[in-house]
Structure formats: structure tokens, C-alpha cells
Amino acid sequence: MRLNLLIIDDDVNFLNTAKKILQYGFEVTTSKNGKNGIEAFQQYDFQIVLLDMKLPDISGLDVLRRIKEINPFTPVIIITEYPDFENAVQAMKLGADDYIQKDFNFDLLKSKIEKLLETRDLKVALKYLKTEAELIRNEFIYASEVMRKVKIEIERIANLDVDVLLTGETGVGKDLLAYEIHKLSPRRDKNFVMVNLAGIEPNLVDSELFGTVKGAFTDAVNRMGKFEYANGGTIYLPEISEIPQSTQIKLLEFLQYKKITRIGSNKDIRVDVRLIFATNSDLEKLLSAGKLRDDFFYRISVNKIHIPPLRERRDDIIPLAKYFISKYSSQYGIRREFKLNDELVKAMLSYSWPGNVRELENMIRSSIRDDVDELRLEHFPYLYERISRSSSIKPYKLAEAEFRENYFKNLYHQANGDINRASKLSGISSKYLRRILKSLGIVVK
Numbered sequence: 001m002r003l004n005l006l007i008i009d010d011d012v013n014f015l016n017t018a019k020k021i022l023q024y025g026f027e028v029t030t031s032k033n034g035k036n037g038i039e040a041f042q043q044y045d046f047q048i049v050l051l052d053m054k055l056p057d058i059s060g061l062d063v064l065r066r067i068k069e070i071n072p073f074t075p076v077i078i079i080t081e082y083p084d085f086e087n088a089v090q091a092m093k094l095g096a097d098d099y100i101q102k103d104f105n106f107d108l109l110k111s112k113i114e115k116l117l118e119t120r121d122l123k124v125a126l127k128y129l130k131t132e133a134e135l136i137r138n139e140f141i142y143a144s145e146v147m148r149k150v151k152i153e154i155e156r157i158a159n160l161d162v163d164v165l166l167t168g169e170t171g172v173g174k175d176l177l178a179y180e181i182h183k184l185s186p187r188r189d190k191n192f193v194m195v196n197l198a199g200i201e202p203n204l205v206d207s208e209l210f211g212t213v214k215g216a217f218t219d220a221v222n223r224m225g226k227f228e229y230a231n232g233g234t235i236y237l238p239e240i241s242e243i244p245q246s247t248q249i250k251l252l253e254f255l256q257y258k259k260i261t262r263i264g265s266n267k268d269i270r271v272d273v274r275l276i277f278a279t280n281s282d283l284e285k286l287l288s289a290g291k292l293r294d295d296f297f298y299r300i301s302v303n304k305i306h307i308p309p310l311r312e313r314r315d316d317i318i319p320l321a322k323y324f325i326s327k328y329s330s331q332y333g334i335r336r337e338f339k340l341n342d343e344l345v346k347a348m349l350s351y352s353w354p355g356n357v358r359e360l361e362n363m364i365r366s367s368i369r370d371d372v373d374e375l376r377l378e379h380f381p382y383l384y385e386r387i388s389r390s391s392s393i394k395p396y397k398l399a400e401a402e403f404r405e406n407y408f409k410n411l412y413h414q415a416n417g418d419i420n421r422a423s424k425l426s427g428i429s430s431k432y433l434r435r436i437l438k439s440l441g442i443v444v445k
Helices: 012-022 034-043 060-070 085-093 106-127 129-135 145-160 174-184 202-210 245-257 283-288 294-300 314-331 342-350 356-367 381-390 396-414 419-426 430-439
Strands: 003-008 026-031 048-052 076-080 098-101 164-167 192-194 234-237 259-261 268-270 274-279 304-306
Touching: 003 012, 003 034, 012 026, 012 106, 026 034, 034 060, 034 268, 048 060, 060 076, 060 085, 076 106, 098 106, 145 174, 145 304, 164 174, 174 192, 174 234, 174 274, 202 245, 202 259, 245 259, 245 274, 245 294, 283 294, 314 342, 314 356, 342 381, 356 381, 396 419, 396 430, 419 430
Parallel strands: 003 026, 003 048, 048 076, 076 098, 164 274, 164 304, 192 234, 234 274
Antiparallel strands: 259 268
């Protein structure tokens, strides 16, 4: 895809020459004054701007200031016929990225543009580095046949560059698979932007997604929305039930025309973004409850991928457990190859995991230890407790512990708190009996 370049200059000869030379590497748009240049920049997505300092209607500095308000990441190269170091310094303070005289060599200009674009991509990428780092922290681990089919479908969908709806219970891995689609797609080198609408006030959702212009509402400033930040990449909306109906209409318009409008503006901005939606809710219930518009639902559910709960793909449980054990061992500086004993494996496979993969990961993260080589069920009290609740036959270790506690409490009670009598009744030495009772929290008289 060729990059869009905007040249704002009132020198017709320069515009013609520059366009003729640069058109082989760029889609070139020209403007002869500042006002038209700003309007063009608002309407279309330009990756680079060449700006003359002396314009017939408004100053180049004012145009620069406006461009940087609209999109602070777009590189701007100031061009002028005569050296003007005072203006150059002022322009740099306002955010200009480079400064060049009109008698420049066009090969030099192309080189400057390439370097500035690399810097721009780095700045934008850093803004979303945390989001991406959180999502890519886990690998796509599976062993089950059903997830093998999901993987095949993800690979197919990724290359089609179509919008996608992911469904599945909380914790099944929808966020991870959304990023997997992006990573496998032609958009992999562009931004992956996750927008968690649950954490945004409903009346601010549109401005977060589409951006604002100054004066759109109280305290509104010229600001890019997530769509512009993600241009060329992917936007992931993790819970469609949180999307207001008014926003659903705007998303439908984007899906149809690939244009957005900042809040408070009447200028369309062309944006190339792939949308990935997700929900853990029942789609039919969302429709009947009026949370989803019919037209929005039918539009986004054309390409739907369902991720089954962990209890329906038990072949994945142990490979996932081993992956998380290895991951958090490394993270905590534990250099040890752990083995899982049979009782632990059986417990993991028999538990229903209502919180799915996320529940399994959180359990392992909170229970990993460095004082054993073999991990056993009692090392995971969270799982130990839940297995005992869900089964009429308790695990032996738990049953043994409960019997022991009840036995010694009843013994002490029957002996009326007399340790010597309790020793005679049980056949256990009073010294050892004292130690046991103390471990059970019983104060011996």
C-alpha cells in the first residue's frame, strides 16, 4: 500500500515538480493554501506532510499547530525557499519533525521521509506496547481436536482480512485469539488496539473511538480516537454488549464505508482498520433484550468463531498447566523441572474449571513453589478445596486430615481436658499428644 503525502505550498512550480517526482513512491495530494491544506488533512489519512512556512492566507506555523492537534504522530517537514533559523526553531518547538530548503535533492527528501516514518511507527507502537504485551504474554497452547479446528479457522480468517466475532465463556482465551488473528494477518506490523468499553462512560465511548474536535463538548480538544491510532491495523472490542446502540450505528457506517467522523466535526476521515468483536453473552438474549441492533448483529456475525469452554476440551488442561508452570517458574526465578503426580493430574482433569483457562492460570500463578520437585494436589489448596466440595468421595489426604482433627478433638473432650487420661485412652504418649493438639490449635491445660 502506497503512503499518502500532503504538500501545502503556494509555489505552483514546486508543487508540480515535487508531485511528478514523488508520485512514484507516494499518493501525492497538493494544496496551495493553509486552509485547504488543513481541510484535506482532516478528511484523509496522510502519513507525511511537507509544509511551506509562507502561505498566502495563514502562517505555516498556524497550519503546523493545527496538524499536530489533529494527529500528533504525523511527521511534518517544513520547507522554505530561504533559510530562516528563527522560524525553524519555533516550528520544531511546535512539533515539526524536520526542516529543509527548497533546493534539496529529492533522494535526500525520500531518505528523510523513510526515517521519520520509522520514528512515527515507533511512537505509536510504544503507546500501545502495554496492551500488546499483556495480550501476547501467553502462547496459543492446545492439544484437543476441537481447538485444532479453531486454529485452522483462525488461520483462514486471518488472511481474508474480514471482520470477526469471537464467542465463548469468560476466560476461554478470546483476547489471546483476537491477537492471534492480528498476528497471522497482513496487518501484523501495524497496531493492535484493544478498547475495553466496560471501563468507559457510555457518553464518552464515541469520542474514545472516533476522536473529537475542539468545542464538541465541554473540555473537548482536538484529539485522535482509537480508529485513527489503529489505522492500518486492528481494533479489538472485547464485549459487544457494552457498545451503546448509537455507537453500533456508527460502527455499521464504518463497516460499510470505511470512514469515521470525529465528534463535533462534519468531515469524513478514511481509515483502514479491521474490527474484531467478542462476547461471553448469549447472542439471542442480547438481541431479545434490545442490547444489540438486528442490523448490527447480522453484520458482525457473518464470520463467527466459537471458543469452547475448558471442560469441553480436557485434552488441553495438562498442556496448559505445564505451560503456566514453566512460565511462572521462569518469571519467579525458579530453576526446576517439575513433575505432576498422578493425583494432581486426575484432580485437574476432573475439575470443571468454570473460570476456564484464566482460572487455571491464576491458580498456578498463586501456588507455584520452589521447595519440591514433584507437584502434588495439596500444593494447590484452591483446587484441593474445590475438588472436595464437588465430590461425594473426598480425596484421601483431605479425608485423613479431617478424621485426624475430629478424632483428637473428641478425644480431648472425652478426657475432660486431662492430657494423661487422653494418653491412656488413645495409647499415645502425652508428649506426642501435646504436640498434635497444639498443631490443631487446642490449648492443653
